[in-house]
Amino acid sequence: MSEPRLDVRKTYKLLINGAFPRSESGRSYKVFTQSGEFLANVAQGSRKDLRDAVLAARGVQAKWWASSAYNRGQVIYRLAEMAESRRDELAVHVGAAEGLRAPEAFASVARAIDRIVWYAGWTDKITQVYGGANPVAGPFFNFSLPTPSGVVAVLASQESSLEGFVDAVLAPIAAGNTVVALASELRPTPAVLLGEMSATSDFPAGVLNIITGVTSELAPTLASHEEIDGIDLAGVGVDQASELNVIAAGSIKRVFRPRQNDTDPTRRLRAFIETSTVWHTIGQ
């Protein structure tokens, strides 16, 4: 009889600027399955970690937007490929985190992956769907281009650990923004896994940054940060969303508050798109 093999467990870390550091604060917190069993110690990100992530996101935003829409679409599609090959692992974590039985967990993962594919196809459609030429009265060629808001903070859904996370981070990324995402506080591991997959999907470092930690501690830092242009408040309740909305107003941020049972999947895509209109003279 050979002795039973001891499994190799993973350390769940942050994703900042393409690297996987522990929190600079040295803190971690315990995460449990829906049924209360210990799942992992997860890095408890600090305000300093957030600021580092914002710096990375800001630094790479122009580069991400300057790469071709075709290229951005392929990078996002590559993430779907990575997720597909690790479906089982994702399903185990989604199931544990959300208390789903295996078929439900697999279905949720499948929907999340299909959602990634959907966003991959958007990158080179946004300009045509939301932009256009304008028939101004005068000798001008006038056109409107959708452009990204810049750096978007995502407070991801607390309940929907993978599907909600995918939707919230990929909508702004597909539109050319870079993201600093706060994962579900109690169900962070599927988001951490997705972050690991993004590192092998040709995302430039800093396009997607993922922080795990205590939402109420970290959210005000994101809402007030001057280098953040927009914020998705999916992961906080009505009262905290109102408070954060007030803070976000200090720097005129674009604020997205998801609607209940929303049937329009483009609302989130449109939330962090600006319209830039160029007038050029026509003449000989």
Place this chain on the structure above:
Amino acid sequence: MTEMDEPELTNSRLGSLEYDPAPESTAIAHFRPSYGIFIDGRFTDPSSHEQFVSLNPANEEVLATVAQSSREDVDRAVASARHAYDTVWSRTSGPERAKYLFRIARLIQERARELAVVETLDNGKPIRESRDVDVPLSAAHFFYYAGWADKLGYAGFGPDPRPIGVAGQIIPWNFPLLMAAWKLAPALAAGNTCVLKPAETTSLSALLLAEILQQADLPPGVVNIITGDGASGAALVDHPGVDKIAFTGSTEVGRLIQQRVAPSQKRLTLELGGKGANIVFDDAPIDEMIEGIIDGIFFNQGHVCCAGSRLLVQESIADEVLRRLVRRMEQLRVGDPMDKNTDVGAINSAAQLARIRELSSFGESEGATRYTSSCMLPDKGYWFAPTVFANVSQSHRIAREEIFGPVLSVLTFRTPEEAVVKANNTNYGLACGVWSEKGSRTLWVAQRLRAGVIWANTYNKFDPSSPFGGVRESGFGREGGRHGLEAYLDV
């Protein structure tokens, strides 16, 4: 630049040529001694019976008194808008709404001269601008959105996009009638009802527009107009019966409004301040470019949120551009706004004049070189001579803060990269200009500018079909074009 044309440039007497006065008649403008507020299709007294004066800023004479709306008045206006929404406007079909808007456009055209005179008397802007820009663009805006009212299903927001409800709209004093048109036309086309609050110093053209709405037989309560100061605006912003707030004004006030609206479910669009960079490359056609710079900063006395108030000149042509600019500035005719030859009119209010003076004084104390037009300014009224500051650095207050007056700050750059970095070195992001004969470079720069509007080899052009609005702290939402509908649809 060539040395030999220098004496000609500096010694030109063109600017001092006498023109005979060519005043537009004021006879067409009939002001009532006092105005009530426009609620439920009628002018009514404000609850407090409190009135304040509306001055002609060019001579400080009283034009009329205007009602100060209280919280109760705002309440009545919102109730009227809600009632009209529930009982009439939400049941009025798209084609019928369209016809009302076409009617309004036509009525504005019919009464164009009267509107232009009223606007210039109340605002201080040159009659040439109110006649050729403000009023025709206002009519064009209603005409443009009229056509959308029965085609909303084709605007890209789904087959049957719904209106939001009651819109509270707060507008500034720099383009009073035009801003009313920018707010009302898309809101009504989309099926909303409105409570509009004009700026404290410029209510009269909006009140004349109310008469036009009566002539158009627009159902009572679909548009309500309440006059008053910031307190009236705050009451509108806070009112629980309002579903959407649209504000145009300073970033400072916009921030407060966003904070006040934040805890509610109200929708919000903001069109705020700017510190627009006008970027001039050394290959730009110099005559057009000088005219464009002048127009970019001195149009409407510089009371323009998208004014090209920071000139970024390529170093190799900086001396020549400055020399020509100062000469051209000297030729601007400053004075009686009612004179058809006037280029630069009166500053809109004593308060704005004080602010322009204060910020300009920092220009000198922080080390910039000041050039001010030697034009004669009238004794009465609020006036500020066109001014250019050279040798401005990015840290100067006059390069960072919105002056909202006829004051230009000139900075230099060497490379396109540097121009982009300097242009984007601001929290604002409303408009920029790029001047170059090289299309590829213009588009390269345009791609990198963080601004909602970019004018290439032109400046300060507006059109109802062209979306206008800012990024970053210049606000969010668009006015104009298909994009402008989104601000008034529940999408």
